[in-house]
Amino acid sequence: MKLLHHPDRKDIMLTSVLYALSDPVRLQMVAQMHSTGEQPCKDFDVPIAKSTLSQHARTLREAGITHTRTLGTQRLLSLRTDDLNARFPGLLDAVLRGFDLQRREAAADAEPAEPAQP
């Protein structure tokens, strides 16, 4: 079994975090972990090959955004919420909120009018 490197809290770099979050696939993964909690790679709802997903998971882990633990054949990913909040207060929340606002707006734009009962 391979041991996975996670950076210490103090070594989490702002530019690395912002870069990791700037990819649509990774941002989606982060949003999903935030709403659903810890989950295995296979449950991420992203339309990419598993090798690509594995690489994205690594990018998030090495940036200090996620923690990965092994359970059987699975790798369970979760957000390092406390570490991120301690190091960059308010950043994760602002990103997640921005992601949600943007998503809502896109959904609203797709509808022609405000339907009473959709």
Place this chain on the structure above:
Amino acid sequence: MKLLHHPDRKDIMLTSVLYALSDPVRLQMVAQMHSTGEQPCKDFDVPIAKSTLSQHARTLREAGITHTRTLGTQRLLSLRTDDLNARFPGLLDAVLRGFDLQRREAAADAEPAEPAQP
């Protein structure tokens, strides 16, 4: 004279903003605009060629982070604070605060002890 494209507020994308902020040079530029206000390219305190700086300025502008206006031969850059706060509430502040926290910590680490009179 060339006219510069600035995206509408509604077209500012989260991933583009995060990406633009994930480069150390651009992040430094943003921090400087935040503390010093509007300023011309030549006043940015970054150790790069002016052609490179010009490209970074373009990246920031096209991501919707900065506004650029022309004054004589100069291009004055300023943060689109209101637009960013409206679209992604708290994001810019969190990034700027995180940048400052990280900078302070790095400075503290460089000092061996707490000198009374440095």
Place this chain on the structure above:
DNA sequence: TCAATTGTTCGTTGATTAACGAACTATAGA
């Protein structure tokens, strides 16, 4: 008009990136 200042554009280079499939590792369960 001419020179200096400020910034942009262009072409190049080397590095990095996201994507994929194939091959591999490791564990769980039959």
Place this chain on the structure above:
DNA sequence: TCTATAGTTCGTTAATCAACGAACAATTGA
């Protein structure tokens, strides 16, 4: 032990990126 499942690693490809210098454009001021 054998098979299925879950991920990782590797090699490749096409695209993008940051950096630079040279050449260009636009404006100011002498």
